[in-house]
Amino acid sequence: MKVVREHYLRDDIWCGSEGCSECKQESTVLQRDACMESSLCSYPxxxxxxxxxxxxxxxxxxxxxxxxxxxxxxxxxxxxxxxxxxxxxxxxxxxxxxxxxxxxxxxxxxxxxxxxxxxxxxxxxxxxxxxxxxxxxxxxxxxxxxxxxxxxxxxxxxxxxxxxxxxxxxxxxxxxxxxxxxxxxxxxxxxxLALSNDDKNEIVSSKVLFPEHLPLSRIQAGIKSGSFLQGTFRASRDNYLEATVFVQGEGEDSTEVLLQGLQNLNRAVHQDVVAVQLLPRDQWVAPSSVVLQDEGTAKDDEAEEEEEDKTLKITAAEAARKPTGKVVGIIKRSWRPFCGMLNASQIKEGHFVRSLGNAGEKDTEQEVLLLEHDVPHQAFSQAVLSFLPKMPWVITPEDMVKREDLRQLTVCSVDPPGCTDIDDALHCRELDNGNLEVGVHIADVSHFIRPGNALDKEAANRGTTVYLCGKASLTYAEAQMRIDDTSKNDDITTSLRGLNKLAKILKRRRIDKGALTLSSLEVRFHMDSETHDPIDLQTKELMETNSMVEEFMLLANISVAQKIYDEFPDCAMLRKHPAPPPSNYDILLKAAKSKAVEIHTDSAKALADSLDVAKVDGFPYFNTLLRILATRCMMQAVYFCSGMDSDFHHYGLASPIYTHFTSPIRRYADIIVHRLLAVAIGADSTYPDLMDKHKQSALANNLNYRHKMSQYAQRASVAFHTQLFFKSRGILNEEGFVLFVRKNAIIVLIPKFGLEGTVFFDTKDKAPPNLVFDEEGPTLKVEQHAFSIFDKVKVTISLDDSNIQHQKIRMALIDPVIPGVSVPAPDVEPQAKKPKLDR
Structure with a gap:
């Protein structure tokens, strides 16, 4: 076959150099005095x-x-x-x-x-x-x-x-x-500099560290023949020697393959797409109950690695075993930045990109956690900033034609003191017939972000706001004081009282339908005004006004979700919360059973009702602990496009449909919902991508990823600030409760700080005690004492900063007293050091 093509050539394509007089160029880029100081090229x-x-x-x-x-x-x-x-x-x-x-x-x-x-x-x-x-x-x-x-x-x-x-x-x-x-x-x-091809496989040591990855051609042939499976690698957050590979199947025919040990993980990284080979059935194992943390030391001792691998290989009943395999190749890497310190390596596999600063310093560690969680945080480009509204911004006569003016109403926001990014407000007034009218007012951010421009693209990529620990004190105290102060009867206070009264009715209706109220302890740091170091740490106290605002935001979200779905059944941006599979509740049911309490998980309402009556005499904190455990059983809520899914139900809210509409200032999903609503009510025009269900679905996937990484980054920020808090406080003694029992440790919750920590019983610095783990309980017998979920314990809390790159909060058992295991309580707890202020 003869292929004919035309290729046009020109004489007037300019060279782009400032020093050129030959080209008739409209603009130049290359400088005349282009001088980079080089010992090879001393000239421009x-x-x-x-x-x-x-x-x-x-x-x-x-x-x-x-x-x-x-x-x-x-x-x-x-x-x-x-x-x-x-x-x-x-x-x-x-x-x-x-x-x-x-x-x-x-x-x-x-x-x-x-x-x-x-x-x-x-x-x-x-x-x-x-x-x-x-x-x-x-x-x-x-x-x-x-x-x-x-x-x-x-x-x-x-x-x-x-x-x-x-x-x-x-x-x-x-x-x-x-x-x-x-x-x-x-x-x-x-x-x-990246390595040249000559250097890439140069091995300093003769030791082969991992099995060689198979070439892509072999992998593809193996997947086609069924001898290999393709899936997404998910690293365990509790055990660095364990992971699972999620293999997507048809409908509900998906499977998970368990991986255990360094050799079988074979250099795969979280979220890589990998090829796995199943091991023979007699080598299948159960997921480990051992907590193993990578201490970050250089692993040069093969015997030590083999010993750790062996701790995972436990015999288990046939029913508890899961399909077990090994990674044979990487199909697609999940490329993202990794931060750390460079030690001498046995293989020249990678290159330095940039220095972040001194380890342990607050600014450096904050940069690290943003990079490690793939949070875009670079300065906004000029192209993005060019689309911001010019200041001072005013409402134009054209705006008034398209909009309803509600400025005559008493509208108020309930926000933290000094808050400037106010994006929601409420009003409540009594109508002539005695009913109450409520308005939920949301900032129309989408008016300023037009589809497809640089600002819009940047917002779509970033997806959501990431809140790191700072000085903000989220309190609704002023609104609560107005409601409670009987001497106040102004318009705002009257409006707040009406809202509060209605919110209680709305909340009761939701709970009657089966909405879940679950506990997840959050901590708040009080920051020093000059050093910005945490000087106090406590759990967040929720007031009635928090709930009041939440109820109306939920109602607005549900109402908007129904409206945009009615108008656009194929391309509405919605949010769902799948019901957990029954096996997720195993730990909750075992925990309740240990205290002779029955929990029903047939439906969200059954769970909510049984949690409401779950009480143990003399143990007032039991119900909160049970709800914290119930939170751990839940699935992740996700965004989705209505035309690509059939299950819309939000399990936690007991609502048949839901979306995010009320925070466009901090979530891109809300921007899309605003645009859909604006089109539905004739306030704005549509555009092709908004009506494309495949593009909406791809956008939802990115928003889900950004939301998940935002949560991880926020937890990491809390963990780092917790370390800063304990750094100057020596060893503290605190009471806590056993939240989980593992083969070699107990995981303890300290309610005062909302802090979770692990008490290990198999530390390497001394001979391990006699440990007997019972999966059914679950219980862990340490010498003569048996630990169960919800047991009350007393522990020491301190910061171990012996490894600057892997600083950790350490907990050690004080009470119960187990000879050779427990540590003596310090006689006097050190007082918090007051920071020095230089004037």
Missing amino acids: HYLLPDTNVVLHQIDVLEDPVIRNVIILQTVLQEVRHRSAPVYKRLKDIIHEKEKHFYTFTNEHRRETFIEREPGESANDRNDRAIRVAVKWYSQHLKTSKSDADGPRVVLLTNDQGNKQKAEESGLLVYKCEEYVKSLIANPELVDR
Whole structure:
């Protein structure tokens, strides 16, 4: 078959250099005095990287030191074809004006376009095209009348053949590593170099650490034949030597494969798509009840690793065993930043990207937890900021035509003191017929964020707000005081009392339908005004006014969900909370049974009703603990597109339909819902992506991911601030309750601080006690004492900062007293140190 194509060539494509008088260019990017201080190139010069340098050394190219770079069209097209993430990063660099990166369309300039020769591979043709472009640039800049000693062009390539041919043609060419090492006063840039192909498999030690990953061709053949399974790798949060692989099947035919031990995990990372091979049935095991934390020390001792692996391999009844396998290859990596300290490695597998600061310092650790949880937190670009409304902003006559003016109503918000980002408010007034009218007022953020612009795209990517620990004190005390103060009868107070009265009725109706009220202890830090260190820590106290605001927000969300679904049954952005599978309740049922309490889990209402009456004489905190356990049994609530799902039910709220509408200032899902509602009531026009159920579904997936990572980041922030709180307080003694029982530890909740910690009984610094674990209880017998869920204990709490990279809150048992296990209580608990203030 003969293929005919037209390819247009031009003579007027400019070179982009300030020092050129030959080209009639409208704009220039490359500077005349392009001088990067290099011991190899002491003269002004431009860099021209080939495709592989861009693909593998993008971290180097992003550095502020690297400027005045020519990116050929040939290179740009090849990068786009081979790596979408690197292509996006390259395009971002090109758009940075201060970097002076210039894209030269060499494939359309007459002197730089070349045909592919017979028998020449596409790769060889592209290498030749790059050399031709370098040669043209060198001659072109040399013959420029205005600047005879103009900048020279340096080709960067790590391909030995390409380098040799370039040298034979008289071109200036260096390996990327050679050039980077020649840069004066920038030694840190060398650490960002990716390894060359020659170095990648260089092993310092002769020891093989892991089984080799199979090539993709073998993996694909194995999946097709059924000998391998493809799934998503999910690392255990309790045990670093255990993970599961979720294998998606047809309908409800999905399975989970258990992985145990370093060899079987085989270098997979959380959320990687992996290929697993099932082990023979007689090697299947049960999930481990052992708590194993990676202490972060370098693992050079094989015997120690093998010993830890063995602790997992426990015999179990056939019914408790799960399909068990091993990772044989990585199909798709879940690329994200990883932070840590660099130790000597046995394999040269990776490169340094940047220094974050000193470990243990607050700003550094905050940056780390944002990076580790993939939270976008870079400064907003000028393109994004350009779409903000110009200040001062005023309501225009055009706005008044499309909107209803409610400013005559007594509308009030209930927010923290000093809050400036007020996005919701309420009003309540008595009508002539004696009924109460309630209005829920939500900031119309979507009015300022138009679909498809840079601001909208940035918001869609970020998805949700991440609240790290700070100075904000979330209190609804003022509203509560107004309601309770009988001497106050102004419009606002009367409105608040009406709202509070209605909210109680609404809440009772929800609970009667089976809505769940579950406890999840949250902690609040009181921060020092100057050092911003936590000086006090306590659990959050919820007031009646919290519930009042919540009820009306829930009602607004449910009402809007129904409206947008009625109007757009195929593309409504909704939120659902799936009912947990029965097995999720096992730990809750066992815990209740241990105190002779019966819990029913047939429905949300049955669960709610049985939790309401679950009491133990002389143990007032029992019901709260039971609700905390019930929270752990729940599934994650998720966003979804109505046209792609059939189950809309929200289990926790006992509502047949639900969405997020009331916080567009901090969640992108609410922006989409606002847009759908605006179209439904004729206040705004639609656009294609809004009505595309596949795009809405993809957006929902990103929002779910961002929401989950936001929760993890917030927990990590609480954990870090808790460490800061305990750092200067020595050892504290506190009472707590056993929340979970494991094979080698008990997990204790300290209600005063809302803090969970693990008391280990198999520490390496002393001989382990006699441990007997009963799965049925579950109970753990330590010497002669048996621990069960909800047992009251007394522990010491301290910060172990012996490993700066893995600082941990440590707990040790004081009471019950078990000889050889318990620690003596300190005679006097140290007082909190008052921070010094320098004036």
